[in-house]
Amino acid sequence: MRAYIPAYDLRVPGSLSEALALIGREPGVWQPFAGGTDLMVLLEAGKLPHKKFLSLTKLADFRGIECTADAVLLGALTTYTEIQAHPILQAEFPLLCTAARETGSIATQNRGTLGGNVVNASPAADSPPALLVYDADVELVSERGLRWLPYHGFHTGYKKMQIAPNELLRAIRLPRRAQQWKQYYRKVGTRKAQAISKVCFAGAARMENGTVRDIRVALGSVAPIVLRAVKTEAAIRGNRITPDNIAAAKGVLAREIAPIDDIRSTARYRLRVAQNLLQEFLMLLSR
Amino acid sequence: MEEKYFGHSVERKEGRGKVTGRAQYVDDLAFPDMIHGVTVRSSIARGRILGIRYGEGIPWNEFAIVTAKDIPGTNEISLILHDQPCLASEFINHPEEPVVLLAHPDKYLLEEARRAVHIDIEPLPAVFTIEDSLAKRTIIWGEDNVLKAYHVDKGDVDGAWATADVIVEGEYRTGAQEQLYIENQGMIAVANPADGVTVWGSLQCPYYVHKALVPIFGLPAEKIRVIQAETGGGFGGKEEYPSMIAAHAALLAWKSGKRVKIVYDRAEDMVATTKRHPSRTRHRTGVTRDGKLVAMDIDLVIDGGAYATLSAVVLSRATIHSAGPYVCPNVRIRSQAVATNAPPHGAFRGFGAPQSIFAVERHLDQVARAVNLAPEELRRRNFLHRDQTTATGQIIHEDVNFDGLLDRAFKESDYHAKRERFAKENPGATVKRGIGFSTFMHGAGFTGSGEVYLASVVELEATAEGCVRVLAASTEIGQGANTIFSQIAADALGISYDRIEVAQPDTGAVPNSGPTVASRTSMVVGNLVEKAALDLKKTLVESGLLCDACTEDEFVRACKRYIETRGPLRTRSQYEPPPGLHWDDTTYSGDAYGTYAWAVYVAEVAVDTLTYEARVTDFIAVQEIGKVIHPVLAAGQIEGGVAQAIGMALYENVAWREGRMANGQMTNYIMPTAADIPPIRVFFEEQPYPFGPHGAKGIGELPMDGPAPSILNAIENATGVCLREIPATPEVLMEAMAGKAGALV
Amino acid sequence: MSETVAKINIACIVNGARQRVQAYPMARLLDILREEMHLTGTKEGCGEGECGACAVLLNGAIVNSCLVPAIEADGSEIRTIEGVASGDQLSAVQSAFLECGGAQCGICTPGMVIAAMALLARHPHPGDAEIREGLAGNLCRCTGYQKIFASVVRACKTSGEKLAGTR
């Protein structure tokens, strides 16, 4: 226990308006606290400089999974356990369910939230690649009202994102796709369970007569943010899956990502594995 | 003697306390007057202390503050040498060196205070690798950075090269490994000049702590008392380091007049306490065309860290095991432990043997390839048998049936069929499978004259209620010592298991049965328990209160009568070496161990060529360990050791940054989870050892030795890639596979 | 020194008994259980959510109590290892751990028992993969997990336990 706990405040507003008023009055002073699975670890390590927190647990509007004809809306407080258990997510958004199942342990999945994973903005987070592949939007709320943003572009740099200090992430929306997309997700972690990603890859594509009509590729742990590899997508879109095209796409990917050496892995490893996973994904499309 | 309990899986003595959460570990103990202590450490690897500053905003007058000058006796943690200070006073030799101790009732405030202490250090050049230490450009320890060196010479290696058809060389490396017991280290102390010093803690060796505290306080030995609390795993990690924490807690208690508890958090435990010694081993082996070893030249170096601690003993075991269980007429071993500016490396299950067995067992697969023999065939042609001699010239007086062990292991693992199948299926497969094995031994008990020198003692005491209490300093650390002692005593006395109690290890109340290390507790101390128990029964019989074939009730009545009429009923037994053991410390030759456990381990792996992850998919452990005392505990020891060794082989990597562990969190230091460990199938061959209780030998460390080389041998079988270092992380495997397949994109 | 906030009142039900304590809002539930309520069966192995030694059931769901701030315990129902046996009568999971050698040093055992209970509540007859997944959040350095798997299998055979309401 390294932090000076008596210095930390945690308030639990009973309603959204109360919460928004608090962060509206003193923007930046009160930081949201959801499941705490990122924040409590920092606290424990004595690496949580911020001292005032605002618990979101009582905000009913932030909970639940809602399905309409053309989208699924996940409250920011949706836990990994809830994601995995949801039949429509299982059927239509399997990559997100896999990401949830491969995040931490059951105990972490019971507490950790999707909103927390997004706003924590770790480049090694495991659900953002799935969210990018699914063209997710995020809903931000402040005293001034609601706004929707495409999730792609939400993260602008290492731990930087398009959310103001007086805003909260309320929900994540996944559009339901009419056509069949082939989907692929693979997390390469430090061990088989309860692992942080060294490379995480999500991909989806719509095939037509052996040609890639549309495609999404997103990767974690290979850049300062979880990255949608748009250049790599462009290199593949409209093409057939041939050995030459695969090699070319791998070359584009190598230039698009920027992996680093750290205590978990090496840049060379991340690059090579990212390319290999892209190849595995593309091979899947050709089948 | 009837074996009513021996050989059966009775309920473990302290099991109920453990499954209900009632067992009290050190951090569970609380006392009304207790305050908390923390350690402030150096920030750099090597330097001279210029001063200590206490920052603003902390009510320092409320704190007990201890530095080196507060030590009433000598400032050292005495173990083998006296080079390690209890608190650094002038020089810093590693980045986690303790300098200042603080105590306060408020745990939270204590952390704030710890951050506010600044130690100014003038940096000095430091040494971080075996190579830099050997280069001796910077001398950081003694005259030459060498903590200890051994020479073993058997036959004439230089003369033998000429008789070899092939000479095979190789260099092998193993990394540091963290013990990672799940209970962090901790101690509680009371200390004052009138009553002396008493400590309670998580520890393996009460008398080591006792020995260390005596000079620090300059008190007579009887004024120091060390008591073991329930201990949540040790694996060697709680062999020598607890002396440091005990001393720190006691110094704070001495200064504050209060009871002081120091419990490390995980981060501190990981970075500051000992780890397995990193090693580098070079083999040069001469072999004839038909696969006979004619010369083994072995150069072994281990990294001891900043102080000598136990490196000499670890090096000794590493040295003796480095030529493996083979008979070779000419062997030369040169071994050294060298200093670096990292926290001292220390005891860890296997104690040097896993390092040197990794090297020799990887190397023999290369030797086999060089002479076109299957790896098992090469080994079969060189296995040690009865009446043959080991590298130290020890003549083996027991039957050693390695061929039988190998046959059994191959049958259980379906080795040959799998090798064939994998060879067929691997080409073109993304996930390549392989199978590999290792054959090895582990010396039971202390090396050489160690047991004679220890002269361990056990006592037994009967109570008026007819219970018998075992008094020994051997600690229960999860391995089942309490249970095994009780089984042995109950059978010797012919009474029920429930009538045996094992006293809490307390240097004020139990004799010194030696440290709980070196796979010696069941074999050596268990034997003493048996002797003392037989003696106790004999005393009752000879006093006329009991006949030899008695019922339990008669035993109970006899104890009661004896105690009423003659006073306490206590017996004592002391270690005597098996006859005919000779060891020469100067030439490092002779009977290194009373006996050995012998084993063949087979690992099956799957290597994903997209992610370079190697996973162990099946594991077979076949061993001859004398008689099995408790099948469930014995299998549990093997399984636990194999799992730790799988960690060592594939996952557990200490990321060093200038002598400091940079990944000191469980999230970044990767130990295997339930999802990473394959089925571990354990088989025992039993051949009674005449000098162990009912024929038992030691087993605790054995399972640490064999897995890493068998896993890497299996990886080579799967991929054709010859790895010579562990941990074989995916990053390492990728570089090796890329090296084989051509450059990276 | 940093400024401090006021302690808050926390009322909850632990192992069926009402508890009231005062704590800093961000204090760890783990410390509240161990230090304020003297329920030391729940252990700290890492304080970072990795080891599972601190696992408890919070409103029926397994959580790592080192990552739960005190304030969230207010109004909750908690079950710790101390609430698993009824008196001297061990639960099926506990007995199985005892018989199969699932506990060696025992420091991971309270968390393992809680995790095994949560697992059996989700999958009353778990397969090998489910057992491994269900226990992967609880690190054990002693057993190599084999005897723990065996304990879980044994427990589902003998289980007459009330696991309802647990996930």
Ligand SMILES: Cc1cc2nc3c(=O)[nH]c(=O)nc-3n(C[C@H](O)[C@H](O)[C@H](O)COP(=O)(O)OP(=O)(O)OC[C@H]3O[C@@H](n4cnc5c(N)ncnc54)[C@H](O)[C@@H]3O)c2cc1C
């Ligand atoms: C043992 C362990 C294992 C883990 N394994 C993984 C893993 O495998 N993969 C992975 O991706 N992550 C993993 N994590 C990290 C963590 O669990 C996830 O990032 C989780 O989703 C965070 O959610 P939370 O609700 O707990 O976030 P919190 O800790 O409560 O918050 C995280 C951040 O998000 C902000 N925040 C939270 N909610 C909102 C909101 N609605 N609006 C605005 N800001 C908000 C907070 O202010 C904070 O900065 C692991 C953590 C632990 C402890």
Ligand code: FES
């Ligand atoms: S102490 Fe909470 S998970 Fe390790």
Ligand code: FES
């Ligand atoms: S029994 Fe010791 S950690 Fe599991």
